[in-house]
Amino acid sequence: MWGGAMGRWEPGTGERLARAALDLFAEQGYGGTTVDRIAERAGLTKTTFFRHFPGKREVLFAGQEAHHRRFVEGIAAAPATATPLEAVGAALDAATAPVTRAQRAMGARLEAVVASTPELRERQAFKRAALAADLAAALRERGVLDPAASLAADLAVRAFTGAFSRWCRRGEARTLGEIARQELRELQIAMAALE
Amino acid sequence: MWGGAMGRWEPGTGERLARAALDLFAEQGYGGTTVDRIAERAGLTKTTFFRHFPGKREVLFAGQEAHHRRFVEGIAAAPATATPLEAVGAALDAATAPVTRAQRAMGARLEAVVASTPELRERQAFKRAALAADLAAALRERGVLDPAASLAADLAVRAFTGAFSRWCRRGEARTLGEIARQELRELQIAMAALE
DNA sequence: AACGTGATGGCACCGAGTCACGTCACCGCG
DNA sequence: CGCGGTGACGTGACTCGGTGCCATCACGTT
Numbered sequence: 001m002w003g004g005a006m007g008r009w010e011p012g013t014g015e016r017l018a019r020a021a022l023d024l025f026a027e028q029g030y031g032g033t034t035v036d037r038i039a040e041r042a043g044l045t046k047t048t049f050f051r052h053f054p055g056k057r058e059v060l061f062a063g064q065e066a067h068h069r070r071f072v073e074g075i076a077a078a079p080a081t082a083t084p085l086e087a088v089g090a091a092l093d094a095a096t097a098p099v100t101r102a103q104r105a106m107g108a109r110l111e112a113v114v115a116s117t118p119e120l121r122e123r124q125a126f127k128r129a130a131l132a133a134d135l136a137a138a139l140r141e142r143g144v145l146d147p148a149a150s151l152a153a154d155l156a157v158r159a160f161t162g163a164f165s166r167w168c169r170r171g172e173a174r175t176l177g178e179i180a181r182q183e184l185r186e187l188q189i190a191m192a193a194l195e
Numbered sequence: 196m197w198g199g200a201m202g203r204w205e206p207g208t209g210e211r212l213a214r215a216a217l218d219l220f221a222e223q224g225y226g227g228t229t230v231d232r233i234a235e236r237a238g239l240t241k242t243t244f245f246r247h248f249p250g251k252r253e254v255l256f257a258g259q260e261a262h263h264r265r266f267v268e269g270i271a272a273a274p275a276t277a278t279p280l281e282a283v284g285a286a287l288d289a290a291t292a293p294v295t296r297a298q299r300a301m302g303a304r305l306e307a308v309v310a311s312t313p314e315l316r317e318r319q320a321f322k323r324a325a326l327a328a329d330l331a332a333a334l335r336e337r338g339v340l341d342p343a344a345s346l347a348a349d350l351a352v353r354a355f356t357g358a359f360s361r362w363c364r365r366g367e368a369r370t371l372g373e374i375a376r377q378e379l380r381e382l383q384i385a386m387a388a389l390e
Numbered sequence: 391a392a393c394g395t396g397a398t399g400g401c402a403c404c405g406a407g408t409c410a411c412g413t414c415a416c417c418g419c420g
Numbered sequence: 421c422g423c424g425g426t427g428a429c430g431t432g433a434c435t436c437g438g439t440g441c442c443a444t445c446a447c448g449t450t
Binding site: 048051 | 428429430431
Binding site for chain 1: 406
């Protein structure tokens with residue numbers, strides 16, 4: 001069962017828990033699933049669950065720190081001559097490039113669960129607000145003043161989330177980065193038309 | 196109706212609970228305050244607390260439904276010839292006019308508590324997202340297409356929250372509505388400068 | 391005087407989250 | 421070979437947010 005010279009415990013405990021959680025949430029809903037039951041399906045216990053995730057909700061949003069960081073660093077890494085919107089575009093490239101197909105596969109299921117659970121939508125709104133705040137700070141670091149920095153950061157988050165949502169739909173052939181770039185262009189056009 | 200011989204229970208139960216909660220949150224922090232203690236200070240019990248508020252967090256955000264509604268209706272009530280941004284301006288007027296001095300007095304204390312409690316900031320982010328979504332829907336009702344509707348709605352929420360925050364600071368002599376209008380203008384300028 | 395009503399208290403219960411402590415394999419070391 | 425340290429996990433008790441059911445008791449009504 002533990003092929004070769006593996007450790008004492010099955011590896012990938014956190015991932016097993018996350019999969020069990022997503023499965024159960026899809027089957028019985030978020031509120032109808034207890035942490036005990038998630039741990040049980042993963043062959044573990046409640047205590048171990050909370051050792052791997054700070055809370056029941058976080059099990060679905062785990063592993064986004066890397067994406068968050070790449071997004072923010074993409075702003076800082078943009079050439080110094082870039083305008084705010086060009087920096088946002090560069091950050092979108094940096095953020096979309098490393099996204100894997102596996103994440104696309106989970107995206108649809110995850111979106112369905114989140115959409116049907118106010119508590120999770122709340123968590124998502126907060127994560128996006130936090131990301132936007134960090135992006136705005138990175139833009140201010142480049143000398144962009146408020147409220148332009150906050151606005152540009154909001155455009156970035158909006159373009160990415162919209163693009164990811166479309167990318168997860170079947171029949172979408174384009175690259176995530178391509179969609180994100182187009183979303184940003186459309187936002188820019190709508191913004192210009194607002195006056 | 197309650198004159199002379201008052202009723203069996205002290206009136207304003209919900210308000211007493213809300214005041215007790217805000218006091219205790221300011222004294223001991225949000226996480227360090229139990230619902231039992233809030234109810235105790237109000238001379239009531241936990242059960243009664245949950246009869247008046249759907250949750251511990253909601254005690255601070257109670258009474259915002261009316262503001263939310265006026266804001267959204269302000270969009271619909273704008274003249275049919277108004278541009279999206281003009282409709283947003285009209286909605287800001289409709290939303291800011293009925294705000295009382297009492298709400299200003301609580302604003303500062305409330306802001307401090309919310310700022311120091313991630314759980315409450317999360318709730319606030321969600322409420323703002325929900326408001327923005329409703330405003331965007333009202334704009335779409337007027338024929339504004341996405342993503343322009345969402346962007347304009349975001350500007351509205353941003354202008355209001357920024358204005359309210361400034362309005363709560365001491366030494367601020369202007370009207371809430373005036374500040375909101377100026378915030379909107381500044382956002383408009385920053386938006387135009389983004390390209 | 392009897393009755394219905396409505397806001398409240400009391401109580402049992404569930405689930406999320408925390409904590410202290412025990413367990414057991416693996417690892418390094420003598 | 422044995423021995424103690426380490427790290428991941430289990431166990432059980434606990435707190436607290438939140439729900440549901442039933443009892444209470446003043447008030448108004450009939």
